[in-house]
Amino acid sequence: MDSHKPLHFKTFLMILIMIIAGPLGNVLLGKGMQGVGTTDIASVSELLHVVGSVFMSRTIWLGVASLLTFFVANLLVLSWADYSFVQPASSMAYGVVALLSVFVLGETVSPLRWAGIAIICMGVFIVGRTHPRTTEHR
Amino acid sequence: MFKFIYFFMIVVAGTGGELCVSRAMKQTGEVKDFRPAAVVRVLLRALRIKWMWLGVGLMTMAFFSLLAVLSFEKVSFVVPVTALSYVAGALGGMFLLGERISLSRWTGIALVCVGVTLVFLGKG
Numbered sequence: 001m002d003s004h005k006p007l008h009f010k011t012f013l014m015i016l017i018m019i020i021a022g023p024l025g026n027v028l029l030g031k032g033m034q035g036v037g038t039t040d041i042a043s044v045s046e047l048l049h050v051v052g053s054v055f056m057s058r059t060i061w062l063g064v065a066s067l068l069t070f071f072v073a074n075l076l077v078l079s080w081a082d083y084s085f086v087q088p089a090s091s092m093a094y095g096v097v098a099l100l101s102v103f104v105l106g107e108t109v110s111p112l113r114w115a116g117i118a119i120i121c122m123g124v125f126i127v128g129r130t131h132p133r134t135t136e137h138r
Numbered sequence: 139m140f141k142f143i144y145f146f147m148i149v150v151a152g153t154g155g156e157l158c159v160s161r162a163m164k165q166t167g168e169v170k171d172f173r174p175a176a177v178v179r180v181l182l183r184a185l186r187i188k189w190m191w192l193g194v195g196l197m198t199m200a201f202f203s204l205l206a207v208l209s210f211e212k213v214s215f216v217v218p219v220t221a222l223s224y225v226a227g228a229l230g231g232m233f234l235l236g237e238r239i240s241l242s243r244w245t246g247i248a249l250v251c252v253g254v255t256l257v258f259l260g261k262g
Contacts, residue, residue, distance in 0.1 A: 002229060010172075023217070023256070024237070026204075026208075026216075026217050027213055029204070029208055030213035031206055033208040033209040034208075038177070039189070054205065072181070074156075074159075075163055075181070075184070076158065076177070076180075078159065078163040078164070079167065079168050079180070080169065082237045083191075085243070088218070091250060093217075094217060094218050094221060097213060097214065097217045098214050098218070100213075101212065101213045101214035105213060105230075107212050107214045109214050109260075111260070112256055112257075112259055113192070113214065113215075113218070113256065114251075115219065115256050115259030116252075116254065116256025116257035116259075117218065117253060118256060119250075119252050119253030119256060120218070120221060120249070120253030121253075122246075122249050122253075122258075123247065123248070123249030123250035123252075124246065124250065126245055126246035126249065127246030127247065
């Protein structure tokens with residue numbers, strides 16, 4: 001029974017890191033890619049130009065760093081919790097990404113889309129109440 | 139058409155990659171020590187498992203597809219649509235990793251899918 005509490009705490013902590021670092025990374029990538037412009041690439045030189053712009057963008061590198069943080073937290077939590085628990089539990093990130101899109105990028109989010117995001121969070125709540133591990137450890 | 143391919147890559151390659159990484163991490167064993175050196179050791183141990191490399195390769199493909207889509211679509215549209223990977227993830231978890239998915243977990247996943255559909259319909 002002793003092992004229950006630390007498991008819940010570290011699971012909670014890792015998922016918290018995931019739902020902050022993941023959306024932040026996506027928003028930074030979105031901001032960076034909007035700066036790079038269109039990907040209607042017709043020639044190799046245009047492709048090289050786009051790739052060069054991507055690698056020169058500080059915003060994109062920050063986004064990559066943020067997503068790497070997300071990735072490491074994800075890896076660690078997957079070492080003890082089920083994938084089919086972790087993936088839906090981390091989908092709180094969809095609410096966070098919508099908020100960041102509005103406040104950081106100035107995007108407009110329609111009421112229907114907010115409703116969709118709210119339903120996603122309800123789904124997350126239900127999934128979060130299920131047991132995090134269904135497979136036996138060796 | 140290109141948009142569809144990009145989204146397909148994000149969902150299928152991304153989910154496939156995560157499943158491979160999950161399988162590799164289960165093989166690595168539960169992480170109990172969170173000091174940086176110990177975490178690095180765990181990651182190095184994970185890199186010796188071929189599933190990890192396959193997973194990282196697939197996730198890299200998904201990442202560049204995501205970058206491409208983000209150059210012409212709004213973040214608040216792209217990210218919720220990628221939640222379509224939930225069905226793929228649940229099925230993959232069940233068939234490839236032997237995870238049991240309860241009725242309540244299926245209900246949650248179904249709600250997530252309904253939410254994603256509304257996000258898609260609310261595009262504007």
